[in-house]
């Protein structure tokens with residue numbers, strides 16, 4: 001390409017950037033005015049954000065992918081929202097965990113993230129209004145449910161107002177290169193399990209596998225000791241300056257974790273919503289069937305059903321169900337009323353927009 005041609009395209013880009021800059025700031029002015037109209041009320045509107053991102057994907061003419069454009073607009077909205085009022089999002093720390101990556105994926109980089117030492121603490125800080133929302137892992141495609149999050153959802157006064165789906169890639173990390181002299185490998189128990197086959201195949205005999213509170217903690221420990229390694233994701237690798245000796249070592253290539261967003265807020269209807277419920281059955285034969293039947297009969301489509309031992313001792317099991325639709329939908333209302341007659345306990349954890357990015 002000649003220098004002239006290169007210059008022509010760069011000039012065109014400069015002109016476009018100027019227009020984009022002006023337009024983004026015009027958009028931000030509107031968001032600021034919307035913030036004034038809200039008059040100090042709730043600024044974050046999950047249903048509106050889902051609609052904006054869905055529309056961007058639908059309108060996108062390319063060549064950028066719809067996913068890429070939605071991520072760019074995710075950041076623009078994040079910055080616009082921060083003009084109204086910056087948000088603080090609690091997550092299971094330390095810095096660099098997948099929970100933090102999920103919080104940033106959902107709220108963008110303009111939100112402040114607050115590392116908490118446990119999922120319990122992350123819920124507590126939001127319940128005490130020390131942060132606006134908590135982003136908590138709820139299920140992994142290979143390892144199943146995250147029990148602690150499910151248990152906390154039974155009793156928390158917080159409502160589910162969003163979901164985040166994050167592809168999980170694990171890397172084998174060290175402060176130094178080479179595999180042969182590794183003495184121990186740190187990671188979260190779930191990540192050790194998710195990379196079990198790779199570890200069996202590639203680690204020398206006798207290497208200790210030590211489970212720690214988080215992958216970021218594993219990365220921190222590995223950064224302090226050259227004879228150790230860690231399994232963790234990109235952000236932990238970057239944060240602790242570790243070398244990636246092997247990338248994407250998870251046994252299941254589609255390894256995905258789903259997170260829920262909870263706060264003191266009910267989302268409004270977005271048009272493509274999910275509702276999460278917790279239900280418990282009296283301990284008698286046929287009780288489980290009686291729970292599912294009203295949902296099926298009223299045409300409620302269930303996307304998840306998970307059982308968990310009850311911690312109250314009152315009932316043997318509680319069931320977590322995700323269904324398509326918004327809690328005020330007529331068929332869901334009828335199903336919920338019928339469910340209340342047969343269940344020992346029903347709690348609507350929240351209706352929220354399905355993840356868009």
Ligand SMILES: O=C(O)C(=O)C[C@]1(C(=O)O)C=C[C@@H](O)C=C1
Pocket residue numbers: 031034035043044045046048049052076077078080081084
């Ligand atoms: O529409 C609103 O309520 C806004 O505040 C604007 C906006 C946006 O930037 O589009 C920003 C934050 C909300 O979470 C949703 C959308």
